[in-house]
Amino acid sequence: VFTKTFAGMLDENGFIANGDIIFNDDLSETYVNKDARCMQLMDEAVRALNENTKLEAGSDIYNRMEALRREKEERAVLSAEEDEKLSAEIDRMVFDRTEKNNYRMTLDSKKDKEEIKALGLEIKDMDKAIKAKQDEKKAIIRQRRESAKNDTEYNNRFNARMARLEEEYKSAVSGDVSEEKVARNELIAKEIYLSIGRYSGSKRNKALKALLEQLKKAMQAGKDLSDPEVRRSVFDREVLYVRYIDEDDERLHGEAMLNLAKIKYADDWTKIRGNRIATVFQDPMTSLNPVLTIGKQISTVIIKHQKCSQGEAKKRTLDIMAKVGIPEPEKRYDDYPFMYSGGMRQRIVIAIALSCQPKILICDEPTTALDVTIQAQIIRLIKDLQHQLGYTTVYITHDLGVVANVAERVAVLYGGQIVELGTVEDIFYEPKHPYTWALLSSLTQLAEKGDDLFSIPGTPPSLYNKIIGDAFAPRNAYAMAIDRVKEPPMFQINDHHWAKTWLLDPRAPEVEPPKIIQNLHEKMLKSYVNVEG
Numbered sequence: 001v002f003t004k005t006f007a008g009m010l011d012e013n014g015f016i017a018n019g020d021i022i023f024n025d026d027l028s029e030t031y032v033n034k035d036a037r038c039m040q041l042m043d044e045a046v047r048a049l050n051e052n053t054k055l056e057a058g059s060d061i062y063n064r065m066e067a068l069r070r071e072k073e074e075r076a077v078l079s080a081e082e083d084e085k086l087s088a089e090i091d092r093m094v095f096d097r098t099e100k101n102n103y104r105m106t107l108d109s110k111k112d113k114e115e116i117k118a119l120g121l122e123i124k125d126m127d128k129a130i131k132a133k134q135d136e137k138k139a140i141i142r143q144r145r146e147s148a149k150n151d152t153e154y155n156n157r158f159n160a161r162m163a164r165l166e167e168e169y170k171s172a173v174s175g176d177v178s179e180e181k182v183a184r185n186e187l188i189a190k191e192i193y194l195s196i197g198r199y200s201g202s203k204r205n206k207a208l209k210a211l212l213e214q215l216k217k218a219m220q221a222g223k224d225l226s227d228p229e230v231r232r233s234v235f236d237r238e239v240l241y242v243r244y245i246d247e248d249d250e251r252l253h254g255e256a257m258l259n260l261a262k263i264k265y266a267d268d269w270t271k272i273r274g275n276r277i278a279t280v281f282q283d284p285m286t287s288l289n290p291v292l293t294i295g296k297q298i299s300t301v302i303i304k305h306q307k308c309s310q311g312e313a314k315k316r317t318l319d320i321m322a323k324v325g326i327p328e329p330e331k332r333y334d335d336y337p338f339m340y341s342g343g344m345r346q347r348i349v350i351a352i353a354l355s356c357q358p359k360i361l362i363c364d365e366p367t368t369a370l371d372v373t374i375q376a377q378i379i380r381l382i383k384d385l386q387h388q389l390g391y392t393t394v395y396i397t398h399d400l401g402v403v404a405n406v407a408e409r410v411a412v413l414y415g416g417q418i419v420e421l422g423t424v425e426d427i428f429y430e431p432k433h434p435y436t437w438a439l440l441s442s443l444t445q446l447a448e449k450g451d452d453l454f455s456i457p458g459t460p461p462s463l464y465n466k467i468i469g470d471a472f473a474p475r476n477a478y479a480m481a482i483d484r485v486k487e488p489p490m491f492q493i494n495d496h497h498w499a500k501t502w503l504l505d506p507r508a509p510e511v512e513p514p515k516i517i518q519n520l521h522e523k524m525l526k527s528y529v530n531v532e533g
Helices: 003-007 036-075 080-106 113-149 152-172 179-196 201-221 228-235 266-272 294-306 310-323 342-354 372-389 400-406 424-429 434-441 520-532
Strands: 029-033 242-247 251-256 277-280 360-364 392-396 409-414 417-423 491-494 497-499
Touching (some): 036 201, 080 113, 179 251, 228 242, 342 372, 409 434, 417 434, 424 520
Antiparallel strands (some): 417 497, 491 497
16 A cells, blocks of 8 residues: 555555655656746736735734634534544444454354344344444534524624624735735746646646635735745645746746655656556566557557657567566567466566666565566566666565565564564564564574474454554563553664664663574574575
8 A cells, every 4th residue: 555655556545644755756857838828827826826915914813713713613513532532432333343244244144043143133232322322422513513502692702803803804904915925926826837837728727726725825824935845835735846946938947846645637647657666566467468469568658658659669678578588579579468477477567567667666576476486586587677777676575585685675564554664684683673573483494393383473453443552562472561552652773773662662671582583694594504405
């Protein structure tokens, strides 16, 4: 899910709640022509901005009016604490009901009739309890609204205060706009066109309207729009912000910070996805079209992103096929995917991903569907091509053997969070998080004859429920009382190593890693020598 955000591939129900993904790339350079449409749009923007700039003079009063409105609204609803408590109770009841129903669905309708019937009655009772709790929440809200509506004394006081503020506001926003603000607005108008000039006509008009509305709100609230970072925060709600650099008689020149978490325009993604960031998925047959030839599938990507001729695309296709180890690419160009083995198909998927020489290659378990011998070949291929073409590889894998072979830096994730981050040497030889200890202890190479293979007890947490404390605590043999009540911060161990565990708190007792992973380097070397022998 995390790496899908790099290339704008989140599912329809996915979204980025907060945070940034900054991508340094030459796509950040932006030029737009100063044609008649550009000048017309900028004039329109300057007029609207100058008119709205008057609102800045009354921002203090506006903010007081907004605070007064919020105060009145809060009297008619649940407090944040009350809403969180009731919503959490309802969510827990709904989850328990779902779990019960899921269990019922696993039962045999012939052998477990009585249990199915009993569970059905329990689920009915749970439905009644859920509805009762939901009705209780609605009743409290109705009561608050009615009480606020009938509080004549407060409402009269509110109306009088609001009327005074509205008079003050009307007077404050009736002044003139300074030359300094006009010059600032002309700069903002140029940045507006730099940010939306690449859009189609209807999309551009819609974006202009939305941007002007956001800028108006910022002016009302008194935000300092002379600060580029403030402008960026306003623009990012609607479009990718492009900062003005300079211009000549023909073009405006700007620079965008490519924040992949903020891109909303589909055409922007087509310049990045495949062209700058590419992905290799687990199963090559889900990535290849069975009714198109191999050559056609690679050359189509090249033509789309590189804007070259059919002949040039074929030449580049044969070149990349040779690079990924396809023998006699001229003869295999017109083959179909079913004519290739699993390993060869994955080589073609890699060829498609690398055909436009991306800067980042995301490998999502690229060897899972292949046998062990082919896995090693594909891993070596990706590493060799990385050295030749100079791209960055992001590997998603549960195989620590792959991690040891390909990684320079490693992020260990648990429960949707990074719990340890460091160099590959940090993670393998100086691990600090109990989950990393457990993963390393599971390496079969470390097992000795007569010992049971290690496995992590319990099951991963359900992300439908709110996690209290450390997500790994229920499965952690080293968990302390605080792990079950408070989420640990990320502790820094050195310049390149961090871990999210209370064991690194100065007040925590000193704990040694499991014996099986102590002196791991020597044990891995011994295991390697034994295998070679």
